[in-house]
Amino acid sequence: MTCLIKSNTTLLKRIASRATTSVFGQYQSNYSTSTNNVYYKQQEPISLVGKNALVTGGSRGIGYGIAHELAERGCNVTILSRDETRGKEALGSLPLTHQNQRHGNLVADLSSSNAPKQIDSLLASLKSTTTTDDQQDSSSSSSSSSFDIIVHAAGIAQSSLFMRTNPEETTSIINTNLVSPIYLTRQLIKPMVQSKWGRIIFIGSVVGSMGNKGQTIYGASKMGVVGFSTSLSKEVGSFGITSNVVSPGYTETDMTASIIQSPLASKILEKIPIGRFGHVNDISKTVMFIIESDYLTGQNIHVNGGLFTSP
Numbered sequence: 001m002t003c004l005i006k007s008n009t010t011l012l013k014r015i016a017s018r019a020t021t022s023v024f025g026q027y028q029s030n031y032s033t034s035t036n037n038v039y040y041k042q043q044e045p046i047s048l049v050g051k052n053a054l055v056t057g058g059s060r061g062i063g064y065g066i067a068h069e070l071a072e073r074g075c076n077v078t079i080l081s082r083d084e085t086r087g088k089e090a091l092g093s094l095p096l097t098h099q100n101q102r103h104g105n106l107v108a109d110l111s112s113s114n115a116p117k118q119i120d121s122l123l124a125s126l127k128s129t130t131t132t133d134d135q136q137d138s139s140s141s142s143s144s145s146s147f148d149i150i151v152h153a154a155g156i157a158q159s160s161l162f163m164r165t166n167p168e169e170t171t172s173i174i175n176t177n178l179v180s181p182i183y184l185t186r187q188l189i190k191p192m193v194q195s196k197w198g199r200i201i202f203i204g205s206v207v208g209s210m211g212n213k214g215q216t217i218y219g220a221s222k223m224g225v226v227g228f229s230t231s232l233s234k235e236v237g238s239f240g241i242t243s244n245v246v247s248p249g250y251t252e253t254d255m256t257a258s259i260i261q262s263p264l265a266s267k268i269l270e271k272i273p274i275g276r277f278g279h280v281n282d283i284s285k286t287v288m289f290i291i292e293s294d295y296l297t298g299q300n301i302h303v304n305g306g307l308f309t310s311p
């Protein structure tokens with residue numbers, strides 16, 4: 001009996017010693033003595049305190065969720081939207097986490113063919129604006145006209161069959177979802193290049209990849225930003241700038257309220273393996289993940305509960 005116990009102990013010791021040289025065992029031992037692992041590099045999490053972020057569409061829905069999260073993390077957040085009252089309301093509810101933090105809001109209609117001019121004059125006004133202490137009273141109180149992070153979330157949807165679309169609607173969708181984000185990026189990228197750090201994130205859509213009846217122009221605009229972002233990532237990666245797209249599925253916001261509250265909702269839910277519609281936080285969490293990564297660029301990340309999967 002004693003002999004059996006001894007031999008079992010020996011066996012256990014042998015197994016244990018092998019375990020440290022097996023793949024699993026090596027990982028275990030290297031984690032506990034990190035100096036052994038030549039590949040592992042300890043990295044401080046990126047601090048966003050004091051970084052300047054611009055979030056278009058930051059007055060509501062997905063854009064607001066992202067703006068809130070960035071403010072929570074210490075960024076100076078500027079939101080851009082078209083309705084001044086809604087913009088100011090959103091600005092007033094962004095958290096302030098440290099003394100020097102400043103938020104601001106800008107008003108422009110990105111659907112207009114005049115949008116580039118509006119953008120230029122807003123950026124010029126930011127350059128000449130001195131910051132005020134009262135974020136509530138200022139319509140453009142961001143401390144800087146140069147941004148470290150740009151999130152393009154402003155967007156409009158479409159619900160018209162292609163044969164019923166008209167040139168005005170087409171131009172408006174393409175301007176808001178594709179042309180204005182490209183122009184804005186063009187006007188804001190130089191300071192990022194100079195500071196050798198930047199994050200550019202476009203909010204795309206599952207419709208760009210999957211298609212949907214009644215959303216031909218919308219789908220084209222959303223896939224357009226994927227093409228733009230992918231090429232941009234190759235041009236600016238060497239400057240420490242990443243460019244990515246986050247493509248939501250059905251997410252609960254004003255944009256989808258009429259669908260989510262309709263009888264159609266249950267039919268859509270059947271196609272979503274996770275079994276629920278997305279929350280704004282599902283998207284903002286993904287955006288924060290991208291912002292924290294130095295090595296993730298040129299991607300189109302789908303956040304849709306499994307409605308559409310891409311290899």
Ligand SMILES: NC(=O)c1ccc[n+]([C@@H]2O[C@H](COP(=O)([O-])OP(=O)(O)OC[C@H]3O[C@@H](n4cnc5c(N)ncnc54)[C@H](OP(=O)(O)O)[C@@H]3O)[C@@H](O)[C@H]2O)c1
Binds near residue numbers: 111
């Ligand atoms: N919700 C979804 O299920 C879903 C799914 C896939 C992709 N997306 C995309 O996610 C982004 C955000 O959508 P959301 O659901 O949050 O929409 P939302 O609740 O309707 O909010 C849209 C935002 O964009 C702004 N905006 C719209 N048109 C604009 C214009 N012409 N000029 C300037 N700002 C404008 C709005 O500003 P105002 O408040 O001033 O109107 C608002 O801040 C969009 O790009 C959308 O295509 C959404």
